[in-house]
Amino acid sequence: MTTETFGAGLKDRDVPAMLRGDTTFTSDLRLPGMLHMEFVRSEHGHARIDGIDTAEAREMPGVVTVVTGEDLAGKLMPMPCIWIPGGVESHFPPHPYGVPGAGPVLAEGVVRFIGEPVAAVVAETAEQARAAARKVAVAYTPLAAVTTPRQALAEGAPQLHDAVPGNLNALWTCGDAERTDAAIAEAEVVVELDLYNQRTINNPMEPRAAVGDYDPVKDEYTLYATTQSPHNHRFLLSALVLGIPFNKLRVIAPPIGGSFGTKGYLYPDMPLVLFLARTLGRPVRWADTREGLMRSTVQGRDHLQHVTLAGTRDGRITALRCTSYANLGAYPSTIGPGVATALMGRSVTGPYAIPNAFCEVHAVFTNTVPLGAQRGSGRAEATTITERVLDLYAKEIGADPAEVRLRNMVPPDRFPYENGLGWTYDSGDYAAALRRALELADYSKLEVLRREARERGKLLGVGIGSFVAICGVGPSTRMQAEGMLGGTWESANIRVHPNGEVAATIGSTSTGQSHTTTFAQIVASELGIDPSAVTIFQADTQKAPYGQGTYGSRSYSVGGPALALAARQVIAKMRTAAAHFLGVPEDQVEYADGTFSVPGREGASKTFQDMAMALWYGWSLPPGMEPTLDVTTFFDPPDFNYPYGSHLAVVEIDETTGELEIVRYVAVHDVGPIGNPLVVNGQFEGSIAHGLGQALMERARYDETGALLTADLTTYAMPRAHDIPRFVMDTTETPSPHNPLGVKGAGEIATVPVTAAVANAVCDALREAGVRHLDMPYTPEKIWRAIREAKG
Amino acid sequence: MRITLTVNGDRVEQDVPPNVLLVDLLRDTCELTGAKVGCDTGQCGTCVVRLGDRSVKSCQMLAVQADGAEVTTVEGLSGDGELTPLQEALWEEHGAQCGFCVPGMVMSLTDLLERDSAPDEQAIRAGIAGNLCRCTGYGAVVRAVQKAVKDKS
Numbered sequence: 024m025t026t027e028t029f030g031a032g033l034k035d036r037d038v039p040a041m042l043r044g045d046t047t048f049t050s051d052l053r054l055p056g057m058l059h060m061e062f063v064r065s066e067h068g069h070a071r072i073d074g075i076d077t078a079e080a081r082e083m084p085g086v087v088t089v090v091t092g093e094d095l096a097g098k099l100m101p102m103p104c105i106w107i108p109g110g111v112e113s114h115f116p117p118h119p120y121g122v123p124g125a126g127p128v129l130a131e132g133v134v135r136f137i138g139e140p141v142a143a144v145v146a147e148t149a150e151q152a153r154a155a156a157r158k159v160a161v162a163y164t165p166l167a168a169v170t171t172p173r174q175a176l177a178e179g180a181p182q183l184h185d186a187v188p189g190n191l192n193a194l195w196t197c198g199d200a201e202r203t204d205a206a207i208a209e210a211e212v213v214v215e216l217d218l219y220n221q222r223t224i225n226n227p228m229e230p231r232a233a234v235g236d237y238d239p240v241k242d243e244y245t246l247y248a249t250t251q252s253p254h255n256h257r258f259l260l261s262a263l264v265l266g267i268p269f270n271k272l273r274v275i276a277p278p279i280g281g282s283f284g285t286k287g288y289l290y291p292d293m294p295l296v297l298f299l300a301r302t303l304g305r306p307v308r309w310a311d312t313r314e315g316l317m318r319s320t321v322q323g324r325d326h327l328q329h330v331t332l333a334g335t336r337d338g339r340i341t342a343l344r345c346t347s348y349a350n351l352g353a354y355p356s357t358i359g360p361g362v363a364t365a366l367m368g369r370s371v372t373g374p375y376a377i378p379n380a381f382c383e384v385h386a387v388f389t390n391t392v393p394l395g396a397q398r399g400s401g402r403a404e405a406t407t408i409t410e411r412v413l414d415l416y417a418k419e420i421g422a423d424p425a426e427v428r429l430r431n432m433v434p435p436d437r438f439p440y441e442n443g444l445g446w447t448y449d450s451g452d453y454a455a456a457l458r459r460a461l462e463l464a465d466y467s468k469l470e471v472l473r474r475e476a477r478e479r480g481k482l483l484g485v486g487i488g489s490f491v492a493i494c495g496v497g498p499s500t501r502m503q504a505e506g507m508l509g510g511t512w513e514s515a516n517i518r519v520h521p522n523g524e525v526a527a528t529i530g531s532t533s534t535g536q537s538h539t540t541t542f543a544q545i546v547a548s549e550l551g552i553d554p555s556a557v558t559i560f561q562a563d564t565q566k567a568p569y570g571q572g573t574y575g576s577r578s579y580s581v582g583g584p585a586l587a588l589a590a591r592q593v594i595a596k597m598r599t600a601a602a603h604f605l606g607v608p609e610d611q612v613e614y615a616d617g618t619f620s621v622p623g624r625e626g627a628s629k630t631f632q633d634m635a636m637a638l639w640y641g642w643s644l645p646p647g648m649e650p651t652l653d654v655t656t657f658f659d660p661p662d663f664n665y666p667y668g669s670h671l672a673v674v675e676i677d678e679t680t681g682e683l684e685i686v687r688y689v690a691v692h693d694v695g696p697i698g699n700p701l702v703v704n705g706q707f708e709g710s711i712a713h714g715l716g717q718a719l720m721e722r723a724r725y726d727e728t729g730a731l732l733t734a735d736l737t738t739y740a741m742p743r744a745h746d747i748p749r750f751v752m753d754t755t756e757t758p759s760p761h762n763p764l765g766v767k768g769a770g771e772i773a774t775v776p777v778t779a780a781v782a783n784a785v786c787d788a789l790r791e792a793g794v795r796h797l798d799m800p801y802t803p804e805k806i807w808r809a810i811r812e813a814k815g
Numbered sequence: 816m817r818i819t820l821t822v823n824g825d826r827v828e829q830d831v832p833p834n835v836l837l838v839d840l841l842r843d844t845c846e847l848t849g850a851k852v853g854c855d856t857g858q859c860g861t862c863v864v865r866l867g868d869r870s871v872k873s874c875q876m877l878a879v880q881a882d883g884a885e886v887t888t889v890e891g892l893s894g895d896g897e898l899t900p901l902q903e904a905l906w907e908e909h910g911a912q913c914g915f916c917v918p919g920m921v922m923s924l925t926d927l928l929e930r931d932s933a934p935d936e937q938a939i940r941a942g943i944a945g946n947l948c949r950c951t952g953y954g955a956v957v958r959a960v961q962k963a964v965k966d967k968s
């Protein structure tokens with residue numbers, strides 16, 4: 024049973040502490056006797072290490088130890104990658120964890136990217152560790168570097184890993200190449216486009232941090248770290264990197280200051296602080312700097328794509344073929360290879376029914392920071408290329424881009440819909456969301472605005488981004504076929520205390536999505552009690568049931584249902600007991616507003632609290648019933664869920680300066696039922712801003728040696744308050760049939776169509792100036808140059 | 816070097832090396848971890864505190880430069896778990912998600928409202944031009960300030 028608690032815009036209960044500065048993030052932890060660690064990072068994109076002289080550093084004040092890759096040899100294993108593109112056959116031995124090219128904790132003989140840790144210095148204070156790290160002298164012989172997939176795949180290119188000939192991690196494909204090529208060959212209209220979806224740096228405001236603690240009496244390790252996946256990281260660290268018993272490692276994720284994908288990865292500092300805490304007998308803390316983050320935390324996007332779209336003269340899309348070169352960086356990050364292939368490749372048909380489709384992704388190692396997830400990853404890259412080429416197609420046949428979209432969208436009566444590339448869309452009315460966006464944008468009047476803008480000397484452009492985004496990763500067996508090593512279910516535990524208070528513990532971990540509030544709403548709704556009686560616990564492997572972590576918009580849509588199912592079991596047990604105490608058959612007992620009652624029998628009732636107490640006492644329970652209410656459930660969904668929507672951007676460009684203004688931004692989403700609109704709107708707004716960052720200003724740049732030219736916030740722009748317009752937002756609501764709440768992922772989906780909408784708007788505006796296509800980011804200088812070049 | 820300053824009303828007397836940043840003094844010596852270190856270049860604003868009657872990025876100042884000053888950090892804004900009306904409004908409008916930018920944001924906005932009791936939207940956005948937030952997209956923060964202003968008048 025549900026009450027109005029689900030769907031209410033309750034305030035986030037953790038926010039008051041944040042506002043007072045009382046939230047303890049990982050870097051705020053202070054353990055007694057704690058030491059501080061600092062990395063010495065590579066200064067080269069690719070170089071041989073000829074020697075590391077630590078003598079001077081060791082003499083610096085406060086220094087306790089300095090370690091290099093040599094000191095760790097045979098003690099710490101390489102960092103595992105757990106997403107193998109193309110799938111794995113079996114989880115029975117031999118296990119497929121030994122991924123070719125896996126990165127060491129500290130560099131061994133060669134550095135392969137600009138921020139790779141080469142040595143670690145531990146000192147009494149952070150300042151002393153920093154000062155000493157500067158004194159570690161590393162002798163390098165620079166090697167030729169490759170920074171783009173095309174370079175890395177070229178004949179005779181420098182090789183990163185002996186075990187990976189040709190630098191190719193995977194050539195991954197989906198769809199039907201033959202049929203698609205045939206459809207393209209006989210099509211009335213064929214449009215092609217090359218697009219570079221630039222590399223970005225996710226930049227959560229909190230840089231990563233880790234504190235390792237070791238108890239010599241119990242021989243137990245505790246890791247406090249900025250991790251989205253405490254359970255998963257515990258498994259990988261104990262079994263695969265440190266080689267210690269599972270039971271000896273506890274991982275705790277303190278409150279996390281934003282992540283957007285980056286903190287779901289395993290990083291060298293995690294095993295290292297644990298290893299050092301044990302060797303030194305004192306807790307060891309490491310807190311990254313912004314520059315360190317930008318040089319070593321996984322980066323996003325970076326696909327060089329070519330797409331071919333074929334269709335009829337009257338606007339029916341008949342085929343789509345996409346080839347993408349994904350820049351994986353120097354090492355396979357924890358799940359990077361899967362993000363770069365499946366999440367992108369299977370998504371390129373977008374919300375459209377395209378009868379013939381094929382996508383291939385070349386996932387390639389280069390001398391850049393390892394690639395990982397960034398909000399909306401894979402799906403945003405797919406949406407951008409598809410939506411761009413669709414606009415070019417519409418222009419080619421002289422049709423309205425909105426009309427072409429509406430004509431090709433999967434209609435509501437075709438669900439479940441197989442997209443031909445491996446996804447089966449669950450439910451929706453894609454056209455309805457687009458129509459709503461058009462209505463909110465006053466689409467039919469935009470031509471008038473265009474003329475008005477022209478009179479003011481401005482170029483106006485309109486761009487649509489329609490999307491569907493696979494979320495809720497996902498059914499475990501389905502993910503086996505994708506090559507994910509590990510289950511992808513979620514879990515929940517509900518314990519009802521004798522006084523009727525409820526402790527609910529989830530396996531996932533919040534990184535700023537208000538889980539303690541929104542999950543309490545699910546529990547309270549299902550139990551028919553006030554949310555204030557429910558406390559949510561998370562993020563501690565010793566307390567929480569197993570869970571796979573927060574990524575792919577799965578916490579709420581996979582973990583939420585686990586909670587609901589646990590709550591339903593609690594009520595079912597209470598109902599059986601209540602019927603027993605009331606002396607009636609179970610089917611005569613009704614439950615509403617916290618009370619079990621028997622209709623027609625005045626006074627025959629028991630409250631939720633009565634039953635909590637009765638089950639705690641355990642007196643005179645129905646025969647065979649166990650005392651107490653303590654339920655753990657695991658939810659492995661039958662399939663993914665697929666939120667969708669449409670964005671529409673209107674931009675004005677100053678032809679003389681190249682300056683761009685977003686004059687209207689409309690966003691319509693369908694994420695199924697919304698548990699807390701205040702929180703979900705916040706996710707939408709933040710996601711759109713994140714997408715605008717990529718569209719307008721963000722780009723990680725490397726020079727040909729692999730040096731990162733944008734390693735701080737003065738050279739890498741992020742959107743500030745005055746860069747972000749107001750958004751006009753609305754939602755439609757189509758439940759997903761794939762979980763008992765009907766919910767769909769909401770945390771990152773609003774990023775997915777932003778770059779598409781803005782790119783289309785900018786290119787629409789620049790069409791008049793003679794520009795067919797321009798890649799992001801749309802800085803004034805870039806736009807100005809494009810206009811000048813087009814004019815010749 | 817020996818310095819004396821007032822932090823959130825408490826007198827602090829401390830020997831500090833000349834190269835220690837104010838933010839590190841606050842976080843490590845005073846154990847006030849509200850101010851955060853989000854960057855190395857003065858760009859993010861997570862470290863904003865009040866020094867006398869102006870707000871400063873405490874990562875851009877040496878501790879010794881604060882000798883004799885009165886410093887207020889986010890922990891010192893209101894007493895005993897209370898929230899200021901601005902903080903209340905930020906809570907209501909969901910102006911904080913992960914919370915990492917929040918202490919700096921609160922300090923910058925408090926400063927803004929002291930200088931301008933009824934800022935318009937542009938002034939609000941300008942008032943937090945030095946504070947990066949990756950979570951909210953700023954909309955909820957702007958609405959919160961507007962709410963705080965409206966509630967006051």
Ligand code: FES
Pocket residue numbers: 851852853854855856857858859860861862863872873874875
């Ligand atoms: S820490 Fe970023 S501005 Fe001070």
Ligand code: FES
Pocket residue numbers: 228280281535910911912913914915916917947948949950951
């Ligand atoms: S709330 Fe997370 S950075 Fe602002």
